[in-house]
Amino acid sequence: SEMAADGSVDFAIATEALELFSDLIMMPCYRWNRCILVPRDHALTQRSLVTLEDVAAHPIVTYVFGFTGRSRLDEAFVEKGLEPRVVFTAADADVIKTYVRLGLGIGIVAAMAYDPDKDADLVALDASHLFASSITQIGCRRGTFLRGYMYEFIQDFAPHLNRALVQKAFQCHSRVELEELFSHLELPVY
Incomplete structure (x- = not known):
């Protein structure tokens, strides 16, 4: 996540400590246990x-x-x-x-x-009855110009994250707005 935040890489794929990177737009991909x-x-x-x-x-x-x-x-x-x-x-x-x-x-x-x-x-x-599930997210730095291949990569990784939804995510100004945007999603479970 740190490398995505500083622009060294295009994407961050992470499960934890995302609150430390407020300059990343993170989108939920799947649940796992x-x-x-x-x-x-x-x-x-x-x-x-x-x-x-x-x-x-x-x-x-x-x-x-x-x-x-x-x-x-x-x-x-x-x-x-x-x-x-x-x-x-x-x-x-x-x-x-x-x-x-x-x-x-x-x-x-x-x-x-x-x-x-x-x-x-x-x-x-x-062990799914013992531990709360986790959500893996994908994201990149706020303000990043997403090229076509980047949209394709995101959708290949998480099919529900189509171009229109990703564009809406990039228009959000806060984590609360992002959470609201994705609150209706039924994430796949792995």
């Missing part, structure tokens, strides 16, 4: 429904704070009065999976990061 990754023989695979207390009882490997929806995870533990035992953090889901495979803890990652074919040695336990 998390899963818990464990080895096939892990005790949590025997639970019909994993609780936050179950998760807190294990060492956790997850995203770096301020990255990829990590604050939603932390908020869930705080609300329950639990202290997560985060033993390792990484910015990349593949690194987290490697740590899980090494037995360093259970992984909490974006559900879309689990590939049943490539990750057949791991079990993905649904």
Whole structure:
């Protein structure tokens, strides 16, 4: 987001800390939630429904704070009065999976990061009942002249963000106006 704000790159695609960049026009793309990754023989695979207390009882490997929806995870533990035992953090889901495979803890990652074919040695336990969903957004600097290919990229990434809607977003003068503009959207869930 910082690079988009200073003009080094055309777009920012982000989930967190967007309020720090008031000069970016951010548009919602999709909702996503998390899963818990464990080895096939892990005790949590025997639970019909994993609780936050179950998760807190294990060492956790997850995203770096301020990255990829990590604050939603932390908020869930705080609300329950639990202290997560985060033993390792990484910015990349593949690194987290490697740590899980090494037995360093259970992984909490974006559900879309689990590939049943490539990750057949791991079990993905649904965690959507434990954590609030996150919204990934795309945006660029206010005042940017959007070229045709830029509109196409935005719409390829988020099909509901057509040229007319993006143009309306760029006419908004505040985050409140932007939120109002997009309040009617039914975002895809991944």
